[in-house]
Amino acid sequence: MSSVALPAAAVPARDTGGPSPGRRRQGQSWSEEGRDLVRAASGGLLFGVPLLYTMEVWWLGSHTSPGRMLVVLAALFGILLVLNATAGFRRSRDVTLVEAVEDSVKGIAVGVVMTAFVLVVLRQVTLETPLTNAIGSVVNESIPFCLGVGVARLLLEGDPGMAEDEGGADGRGGGHGAEDGSDGSDGANASTGQSDEASLRTNAADIGGTALGAIVIGLSIAPTDEVPMLASAMAPSWQVVVVVASLVISYTVVFIAGFSGQDRRRQHQGLFQRPVTETLVTYLVALVVAAALLWTFQRDLTPADDLLTRVIVLGLPAAVGGAVGRLAL
Secondary structure: OHHHHHHHHHOHHHOOOOOOHHHOOOOOOHHHHHHHHHHHHHHHHHHHHHHHOOHHHHHHHHHOOHHHHHHHHHHHHHHHHHHHHHOOOOOOOOOOHHHHHHHHHHHHHHHHHHHHHHHHHOOOOOOOOOHHHHHHHHHHHHHHHHHHHHOHHHHHOOOOOHHHHHHHHOOOOOOHHHHHOOOOHHHHHHHHHHHHHHHHHHHHHHHHHHHHHHHHHHOOOOOOOHHHHHHHOOOHHHHHHHHHHHHHHHHHHHHOOOOOOHHHHHOOOOHHHOHHHHHHHHHHHHHHHHHHHHHHHOOOOOOHHHHHHHHHHHHHHHHHHHHHHHHOO
16 A cells, blocks of 8 residues: 555655746635735726816717727737736736736726726716727727736835835834843934934835925816816815815825835825825825916916815826825825
8 A cells, every 4th residue: 555655645745836927826715816916906097197187089989980989998918918928017026928818807907997986986977878889988098007007016015025125124113222231221222213204204205205296296287177177077075075185095006006015105204194194185286286386387366166066086196196196105
């Protein structure tokens, strides 16, 4: 019987244990898959939001034939196939052709869903919109979304181990102060002072990064007629929906999508360095930037309630830009 057991025991030894691209999905948990899809949606938002504030593309949906829609989707599939084979939205870089095809289908689905979501938030797709017009608008607007999905990992992705290295080097988890031979009191005081100074620098960097990113994204949208057009059709109750959507998108891009520095940001200390409070404060910064841009480019900002609506409308892309600005630090 031992002669039979030995070959069976030797079977695992023939496996080199190296990463097999074909088994990458089999070993991936549901949370990892969800994280990858969230990263894909975030990449699509970074690319696609500015085009969503273009009325010509809204109206193009009513003139787009089903055949042209299929051509657009086929072209997007081909582009995504190339991008997913070289870049993609997953952390893993070992991708087979079958997996690239699979990711391309998922990328188009994510782009279409996110496009439809934002168009609904902006009230450009409603229950009264004819189905063919809605589908045409979503397909045309999804082009930059799908491209953003294809390069999501390369947009703001860093070395996954970098955050751990930086986290170990900041002195919060290692207790290095006891190694210098002192009683630790002077080191503790110095550490407290350095921590307060670092917190102030981090807060200032977040505000500055948010303002810069909001300006970059909002600068091309603020002078257009789309902002007052969207604001005029938005009821006060729907403004709350836009605010909530802006906050959720900003939080997701920075703290869930898994882009560069996410783990390090969660370790930051201070009142404004917690995920929820940071999202709220930076969204207010994005609204201030939106108001300043509207004051700069829009000739008529009265009445005041209409101005608030315009600020909220422009605050959505400004919040996306602010999230990118913080990640780029």
